[in-house]
Amino acid sequence: MAAGNVAPDAHIVEAATLDRAVAASAASDLLLILLDLKMPGSAGFSGVALLHAERPSVPILVVSSAEAQVAAPEARRYGAVGFIGKDQDLSVIEDAIAAALAGDHPAPAILIHDEIDAMAGKVASLTPTQLRVLLGVLDGQLNKQIAWELGVAESTIKSHMTTVLAKLGVQNRTQAALAARALGLGADR
Template identity: 85%
Template sequence: MVADDHPLFRQALAMAAANVAPDAHIVEASTLDRAIATAAAASDLMLVLLDLKMPGSVGFSGVAMLHAERPSVPILVVSSAEALITAPEARRYGAVCFIGKDQDLAAIENAIAAVLAGNSPAPPTATHDDIEVMADKVASLTPTQLRVLLGVLNGQLNKQIAWELGVAESTVKSHMTTVLAKLGVQNRTQAALAARALGLGANH
């Protein structure tokens, strides 16, 4: 099953899967609800190619829900999210592999073939330089921006963070936009993962 809300990329993933397993019947889903219904109905499901950003999905909920529905079916996450940050978390919620949408068709086909063969390619690991770069990005945040990031890390909504900081919710949104840009991530989930990877908010 190919689960992605972008028609062209869904078609590309279907092509990659067909090249690897030409005898397989490929089904498509453009929403999380449709993907879950398809997974529940398809008794011979071999593999799920899943985008994290789909209608009905928040963060890693798509991975978790599909894994809960069909725990024996491998999930290969194909996403534009930052691999070093997202891949370990995707695995925690049930994915067996992660590959970026920026990879070429051959790389995606190799990942599909490996998973179908029962192998799970090693996840990307952060090098010391990667960690240093992210640490420098976090260090560039202002005290208020850090407080907003820690609020996100604690699972707080913008209005909760605003109440604690004594500012307007619109101000928190503005700070959050700046935090995302400074960290080079796309959403709150990735920002929280980056912060957690650096030990922010940890109780030592």
């Protein structure tokens, strides 16, 4: 893999699903995340948002066959530092990895220029648990189902949902789901 050429001493961990990627992101020596948008368990940019929420200081490079002009700005909205098309030459991929490892990328701060960027900034401000609750809502789950999946009390989910609604500036679960879907969180890409 290209990372081996850029950082020969790097320990590379491959994760076949988003859940495994989240588990692998807990490593204390994690320096970089390369993430495929179509990873099983991820819909749209939810994987980027979740991994960024879990490890905000670790740069994320999205590697995808999606159209770069559309997907790259979206990925940045959720915390990625860059985008690499799967059709790129190896040297381009290596350069992108080297730049990300060197910290040579724009700060992941979200620039809010319009309503979409503003809502993306709000979603990016959610904690990992709040984002999981929102993703559960996107899947059509009830609070009880989300609570069971996360291994917490239903009252905890209700509390998180109240906070999610407040952070997103919406009145109910339907509005939260519509806002998140409009941002591509629930869409398969």
